[in-house]
Amino acid sequence: MQIKSYPLARIFSGDKTIPNPILNRLGIQVLRMLAARAMYRILPASIDERVESYVKEIKREGIIMIHDFLPSDAFEAVRQEYKRIADNPTSWNVFARGCNTQQLAFINSLDPAIIPNASTYFFKNPIIHGIFSAMEKSALQDLRVTMAFERLIQGSDGKHDPETKFNSDIFFNTHKAWLYLDDVTPEHGPLAYVKRSHIHSPRQLIAVYKDSCKKNEGSRRIPAEEIARRGLVETLCVCPKNTLVVANTFGYHRRVQGKAPMERIAAQIAVRVHSPFQLLLRSRS
Secondary structure, three states: OOHHHOOHHHHOOOOOOOOOHHHHHOOHHHHHHHHHHHHHHHOOOOOOHHHHHHHHHHHHHOEEEEOOOOOHHHHHHHHHHHHHHHOOHHHOEEEEEOOEEEEEEEHHHOOHHHOHHHHHHHHOOHHHHHHHHHHHOOOHHHOEEEEEEEEEEOOOOOOOOHHHOOEEOOOOOOEEEEEEOOOEOHHHOOEEEEOOOOOOOHHHHHHHHHHHOOOOOOOEEOOHHHHHHOOOOEEEOOEOOOOEEEEEOOOOEEEOOOOOOOEEEEEEEEEEOOOHHHHHHHHHO
16 A cells, blocks of 8 residues: 555544554654644643542543542432343343453433433533543533443453453543442452553653554554553552542553452443544634
8 A cells, every 4th residue: 555545534533543554664653643642732621620630630640530429329329220221131232352241231222211310420420521521622522422331240261351451542542431330359350550651651652653563453452561661550440339430541551350250330431532633623613
């Protein structure tokens, strides 16, 4: 494939990678990362004072954990609605993840009448929306948003779950929130996050360049050696129920292999811009 025949729109899109060997050898993926981050920094952010401290911590560390996020009665109402859909097989989309099984009940496919509290207290929560709007520098209606209940069932048949290896979702900032509906211990397969890995570094850019020159069409997988060379360490999100976790999933993260047959259950929201290169254009419109 020649450079001149490659569509420019693909380069300035939200595609995770550019499947063009020549462009990758010229460093196009690194340039996309740097350009996306530069545009992000240029844009002003409107920050609700209620979420200002949360936003500062996410910008600094890449992740935040907020215990006792909901009032106890609101949390129990959300939890009871999860239980009502938990045993209904038609509610769930099932994905095999090696020895583990991930089940997602997408909110847009559920009857709103059966989850009024989950919608009010979590999926439409103004604090969560305020964090997302500030971190993405964009109103939620302009973002790609996925909302779901999640049930992650730990297996033991020896098959490798690819999500237990560190990865970076995409080449620009993107965010995800989980409200854990039960306690999360190491046996439940907790999220592991490498704090400050969302911050660009020369070693990271070199590693991205090398990876882009190989065939890599999905989320970037991060070898443990790269994390060690950068002097970073992982943090396990082991926490009590009713903990909200918000993370920049450009940063390095994975799930730890738990112990069968434990289940990790949560309500979750994932957001990202359609393309980081559209942010500046929208701000001028």
